[in-house]
Amino acid sequence: MSSTTFGQKGVEAVHNKDYAAAVPLFDKALESSDSPAWLLARAQAQQQLKNYDAALRDAELAYHVAADRGSGTSRKLMIDAQYRRATIYFKLGRYADSDCCAKWSMNLAEGRPARENDGVEKNVDKDGKYTLTYEDAVADKKSQPGQNGTGGGAAALASATTAKTGFENEWNRAYAWRSQALGMMKGLPEDHPGRKVSVTKIPARPVKQKAEPVVDASDDEQPASAPAGKTTKADSPAPGSVPDEKLKLRVDFYQTNQAVTVSIFVKDVKKDDLRVEFSENQVQIAPLSREAAPYVKPGDRESSSTFVLGGGIVPSGSRWSATPRKIELVLQKAIPGVKWGKWGEEKIGAVASEEVQTAASSSQPAAQPSANQAQPLPAKKNTSAPPKPTGAPAYPTSSKSGPKNWDKVVDGEDDDDSKDVNAFFKTLYKGATPEQQRAMMKSFIESNGTALSTDWSDVGNRTVETVPPEGVEAKKWT
Structure with a gap:
């Protein structure tokens, strides 16, 4: 019989007050549920x-x-x-x-x-x-x-x-x-x-145990390793009725050189009641409804979230909008042109600003430096390493002139290139690891030149979308 059948028969047994028969039926039903x-x-x-x-x-x-x-x-x-x-x-x-x-x-x-x-x-x-x-x-x-x-x-x-x-x-x-x-x-x-009171409102979560055979109370040969009726508790009490990870909302984002647009998907948004507060590295939003905890009320810890950002923003230049199903944040980057590795992370409840700053800096991947920032010195080359291949790498390209040999582009640069707007990108490519170079090529080509990433773990398993500048609409060539 299926677990559902065992469960239904157990419920019938309880209804008929046949409790001894009900327990083994529920034991079977709860093996898979x-x-x-x-x-x-x-x-x-x-x-x-x-x-x-x-x-x-x-x-x-x-x-x-x-x-x-x-x-x-x-x-x-x-x-x-x-x-x-x-x-x-x-x-x-x-x-x-x-x-x-x-x-x-x-x-x-x-x-x-x-x-x-x-x-x-x-x-x-x-x-x-x-x-x-x-x-x-x-x-x-x-x-x-x-x-x-x-x-x-x-x-x-x-x-x-x-x-x-x-x-x-x-x-x-x-x-x-x-x-x-x-x-x-x-x-x-x-x-x-x-x-005396020794109980807590939210009990420690018991560990689910395999069903033991029903043993008569007079039987002296009960297993010593699992005494009948012994309660096994988790090592520590559960923090609350719903874990924070289940309370977190679905978030999507895209970015341009100037801004990061973050979409937060939440039901039953009441725009008039919404409070959105921007700071240099976080956004606090309340009140929020939670599908995982439908009885949360304004003022509860779960009714607010702190969105720790993946980079710095200009609070006065950022804005938000809301519909009944979504909250959208348009965040003005503090350093234009720097690509964020990720939008950030959500923390349930209000978080102190000093704690947010620490979280943002620890979770933020190394961003691409701007042209006027100091560049790290490249590691010394191993003189025993084999010479570079002279053939052009077989990267896919949409260029009419065919594949481009980026090694030659980098090797052939001279002092005049430092005055060129592309000099920074050439220097970045030259000092990158093979994995970072591969990420740069893939993101640049797939996005039609509108995005550049050095994080292969981010772009390796997805197609990088075209992200045109603000006010520009991307159209397919026909």
């Missing part, structure tokens, strides 16, 4: 079988997989994962931890950012005991989604504008669970471990 829905269903089955460590591992992994996918159902699955954590901690007697997870489930149901630093787990006294009470939880209804104020009175007016999120049932479920968790804490001794 990381479906968060199946992980949550298996967590429910493991919880009913009192395999709490295994259940907690599945709930935590389901949270991370749902957050990574960033699909339309991700928030619902993340809400369910936090609620499942709350029920498991309750069964383990960790009532303070259970209340924290239930509150995080409510926050997600209200539409709040997944990575918001809400400080729920910090409600502890000097002895590390949870300070929230049953009465606090009962009164915590001010952010309940979907309220229309039908009850009348001041409370109704306060909640009349609360927006619907589509997760009202999930919010009510977590709200009711909090009363159970905090109700249990009422009768606990002051030194009971269930009063």
Whole structure:
């Protein structure tokens, strides 16, 4: 059977409360899939079988997989994962931890950012005991989604504008669970471990493990290398619900001697709300919507990006424009005629200017020097090296006069050439490595003389496009 068939049969088994049969079915289904829905269903089955460590591992992994996918159902699955954590901690007697997870489930149901630093787990006294009470939880209804104020009175007016999120049932479920968790804490001794908080909002990501055979609890011959139900954690906690690499936007660019045009592809751009700030080596843009994290709100770290540039620009001479699907930056080069090796890189959030400068200088490849910059001294030639071939290199060319022997062009230059506008390019070619010379020829010919690159890793595997100067339109010869 396929993994889908195993998963569907596992869901049916959970629905029929046949939890012992459901676990091996999900084990098979999850061998080739990381479906968060199946992980949550298996967590429910493991919880009913009192395999709490295994259940907690599945709930935590389901949270991370749902957050990574960033699909339309991700928030619902993340809400369910936090609620499942709350029920498991309750069964383990960790009532303070259970209340924290239930509150995080409510926050997600209200539409709040997944990575918001809400400080729920910090409600502890000097002895590390949870300070929230049953009465606090009962009164915590001010952010309940979907309220229309039908009850009348001041409370109704306060909640009349609360927006619907589509997760009202999930919010009510977590709200009711909090009363159970905090109700249990009422009768606990002051030194009971269930009063202490040891949970974090975003759990450490468990390592996906191969399914172990179901072993009866009374069996004394369990494998020593993999104890049943042992939770294996990653070496360090995950930094957030969605990795920064998945948040980054698609970017394209082209350049002329005077400017670099960068196109940033992002959906649902609101031009009136957009803030674009230029500096000498970076551009900061906010707010930005993210497909990988659809619930990001203005003010969140993820709602802004710092674009560290591959070269210096003139901020006052740069401009931007926006459409609902794209933001376009036209960046005036600080040094005209210098070709950028790449446009730069995107960093999520705001980055300090001194940090940006370091990043730009470390990531920027060596640019072609301008004619008035000092040239590096060429390396001494090895006298034992074989002489250059006298034949012209067989480079492809569109010239009517046939292939050009660039070696002879360079060897035949004299002092008068230093006054020629092409002298710099001849000197550059003469001092370049064979790989750089090959990149120069390929980029110059394929771009019809409008681009020149010395970076073979950039142009070797693509066709260099024609980039005419501003105000000039490239047309094919007919």
